[in-house]
Each structure stands twice: as structure tokens, then as C-alpha cells.
Amino acid sequence: MQKNLLEWRLARYFCIMVTATNMTKGFQILDHTADIGVTAYGRSIEELFCNAALALFSLVTDLETVEERAEVSLEVKSQDVDGLLVEWLNELIYSFDVNHMLFKRFDIESLIHNEVNELKATCHGEKFDPLRHKITREIKAATYHMLKLKKNRAGYQVQVIFDI
């Protein structure tokens, strides 16, 4: 636990090392032959999970058009932290597919990544409105393909490929 805290402090300290582009946007879109991917960044693991979620919805629609009118609480669990990220993104995909929710802000209330991996979050956004929102593409699943969650001096980074 102490080690985690130290790492977290170090990560905070070195956050300034992250390039301005990455930090202002928090993610980048990647190229993949059959599908589409993102690299998300975060000074903390919580921020990383938020940015990965933001990246996902930026692929689905123009987030400028989304307003914060509703909030939804989500909870996911997994065997490991990679799995937790995939589960989290798949839960958000499900939320859009079934309840047509578009989210633009995420509050991570708790994120445990030790023996148990668990995430609780509140997602802010609104229901898809065909008059105001344009769906760029359907994202159908987050995959484990080439999934790389890395920790460096600046914080965390992950690459996720989505099936579309």
C-alpha cells in the first residue's frame, strides 16, 4: 500500500514531464487495420480510466454537443487491472447501446487494483438525441488485443483497440 502511495506521489510529481498535447487531450486515436484504437494517458490510474472513457465517447460522437443532464453510477470488477479497464469500457459501450447514454465526464469514486480489482464511478452526460447528436461510428467492444497498460515516470498510459 505504501509503495502504491509513493508511486502515486512520484507520478504526480513527474506529471509535468508528460507532453502538453497528451495532457490537454488525455488521449490519442490510433490506427489499426480492421478496427480503431486509442492511447490514453493519466497522471493517476483514475485519470487514466477517465481519459480512456473520454476517448471512447469521442469516437462515438462529437463531445462538444453533449451536455451534462443525467448521471449514471457504474460498478465493475475483474481479475486484474487490464481486465478492469476492458470491463469498464465494455460497460460504457453497453450503456450506450442499450440505454443510449453519451457521457462526457467521469467521477471515479473508488478504484482498487490489488488482489481484487474493482471500480465505482459516476458518469455524467445525456441520452442520445438524434436532433442534436451525430453518431460517428458504433463501437461494439473493447478488446484485449495489444492491450498495454504501462506505468512510467509521468504516470500511466494504455493502448486499447476497439472492435467496430
Next chain:
Amino acid sequence: MTQWQGQLIRIDDYRWQIPPSYKAGMRVPGLIYASKEMLDSIREEQTPEQVANVAFLPGVVGYSLAMPDIHWGYGFPIGGVAGMDVREGVVSPGGVGYDINCGVRLLRTNLTEAEVRPKVRELINDLFHNIPSGVGSEGKIRLSEKEMRRLMVEGARWAVERGFGYQEDLEVTEEGGCLAGADASKVSDKAIKRGMPQAGTLGSGNHFLEIQVVKEIFDSQVASVMGINEAGQILVLIHTGSRGFGHQVCTDHLRVMEQAVSKYGIKLPDRQLACAPIESREGRDYLAAMACAANYAWANRQCIAHWTRESFAKVFGKTPEQLGMKQIYDVAHNIAKIEEHTVDGRKVKVCVHRKGATRAFPAGHKDVPQRYQRTGQPVLVPGDMGRCSFIAVGTEKAMQESFGSTCHGAGRVLSRGAAKRGVKGADVVRDLESRGIIVKAESVSALAEEASQAYKDVADVIEVVHKAGISRKVAMAIPIGVIKG
């Protein structure tokens, strides 16, 4: 990215082998069907590595195969075929793909190009409104959970019984549009909730509906059995799958398989190859849920075919019967099935994984519909929207060496981002219109991702499987109208 550096042993002009010595752990050799010209892009994409990885899976027999439209997929390559001995082998959701029973349905008509050209825009508009795409919207079918559970078990038959199409459509659908062994209790509530509103929707991505004109007939005898009589005849091709439902089934069972891998002590070179013994609870549960998704996809294509007939009837003021809108065939190209094959001279029950590959059974095979007993099973190979599609038939050779399988399409060569960088969606629409192809899409910008240059030329792909003898080409058609989600 650097090219894949492994050894590809040339067997003949269209067959390349990856020897098991390439990587410790390969149980069988890999075999890629490709022309010499295709090898560079195949090596570029590192796909032979995936073919080699599939050869690690327990119970794999014969070869880990790849069709000429091979491209990088999750775990298994797209265009990959592998057969696992049912007694000792595994089933892997990654060997089927997320879009379970993504597939193609082809309808014929009595109409000619001259009759349809003047009305193609009207027709495309009507089809676009009549067939929900489903992107963030909902389908026309309102399913209760009870009905959804029936649909999963009955497949296309569910749709026909409710007035979507004809009994004879089922006779020319792989498995009669209903894969046995579907068990709705093996499907999560989440998947059911995701599937209910999307039944009867086309979807986005590479899914489409195309009005085509027959350009060339290579085998007029076989073509006439299919109801294709002359160049200039109009066909309709529908390409879609099991939508969010199949994806949820895959996601749910990948999670189970992840645990099964450690439970059964299976060693894998790639996490996306997660699998479980076919005879295990996890394996059987996946196959039962996969069958539900396969049936959902057949019901989906059945409904869309019905609305296609409706739109044609409306625009031409005639009934679908008068327009001769009979179904030629419907094939799955993402599926795993238990079949009997001869491997090394002995008959074996195998679980054949076809991921971006089409079944291609020969004349006389018991699973080929009556109408095609003497020709072989029709194989439908769509190209990209700007080029052409092919119709072929299965052969004895396919039965002998590729578990009765062949290619499924063109195969991407450019990533979506790279495809988009070169072109804009609006340019794609203009370019296609200048070549006489009317396109209507839900998202014009996504259209650029599907531009012609993003794909291999399907004609090259067909040439390889035709010359290798694992299918025989029958006809070629080009699009004049396309709708996309």
C-alpha cells in the same frame, strides 16, 4: 512496422506453409492461400504470426489455415480457419469473432440494369428508410423478452413464421437459418437487453446492402441453377450480422474463457486466443450461446431481405413474386461448427472455426440444399463498395484440404485512419456517383473508412481460391446502389 521475418515455404503458386519448427509449441503447420504478390502485405501486417499462434491450440488438426483475404484480427486472423478434434480440442470465441454469424445473403430479381438505373436513387432512398441502420436508433421490430428468447432458438424460421419472407428462403440458408444447440439460458440478460432493440437492423462499419448488376458469368450452367441468367440482371446483396447481441455474447464468454485457460492449464501465446475444451462446461456453454447469436443474425438477414422485397415492390409497382425476388443463398462467415471431416485418412468430428471465412461444401454433400446438390454450395464473396462481388461454389478440394472453407471478402489493407487520411467521405460519395454508384449512408465520414483503396481487390482474392481449387467462380457483379449504416 517491420515485416514478419518467419519462413514461408512455397508449396505451389497459391499455397505457402509455415513449418511447425517456426515456433516451439505449434502443433500443426500453418497454411496460407495467397499469390506471391500478396505476400508482402501479409508479412507487413504480421498475420502469419497469428496463423502460427492458432496452431498452438489444443486439438488442432491438419493445418492452421488462412485464406487470401487474411488480415490482422483479435487472436485469430480474419480469414482464418482451424479445425479442432471434438474429443480433445478447444473452442475459442476469438476464432469466431465478435460479430457472430456476420454473413451475406444474396437475392436475385427478374429486373435488368436498364429498368433499375432510372429508379436507383428512389430505390436507395426507400431502402434506407425501410431498413433501420440501428446506429443509436432502434429497429422496427418490437421484441418482448419472451419473443427474443424464441428468436434465439428458432433463427430465420422465427422471422418466416411471422411473415418475413418465405419457407423456401430457409431451404437456401446455411443450416436452414437455424443452428442446432442454441440454449437461451446460456446467454446473459445483458446480451438479451442489447439484442432486443437491434433485431432487424443493418448496423454500421463494413455492413451494407447493395443493388448489383451481373457483369460476367463464368459458369452459365451453375449460374442458371442459381437463377442468374444473363449479364445486366439485378441482384441484391445483404451483409450484416448479430449486431450488439453477438458482441455481448462474445465479450461475456471471453471473460469465462479467460478463467478456463488457467483452470484447464492451457498455454497460449496471445490472451485473445482464450478458449476452453469443447467438451467442458465452458466450451459447451459458449457453443450454445454462440448458436443463439448465429440464429439472431439469420433472423436479422431474413427481416432485412423481407423489407428489401417490400421496397422493390413499392418502387416497381409489382409483387416480389412478379419481380422474381428469390433468395440465391445465405452464408455465415464468422462461426464455429461441429462437422465431420477426413483428416489424414480418418474421419474425425471437428469443431471448425471460420473467422472471416465461408463454408464451401461440394456437390453431393448432405448439408448442401437440394437445389445445389449438383453444383455445390453457393459461396458469396462481397468486395468493397467501389468494385465488385463474386459468386462461387464449393468444391471437393475444399473438403479435402480446408475443412470445406474458402475466402469471405476483400480483406482490409489500410487501417480506418489511413483510409480516411487519403479521402473525405463526401469525396467517396462523389467518386462513386461518377462511376454510377449511388450511396446513402448514416455517417458520411465513416464512409471514407470503407473507401475502395482500404481493401485488397476481391478479384485477386477470388483468383487465388479459384486457382487453388477450393472454390470455383460462377459470376461477378458490380454495385449500382449502396446503403450503409
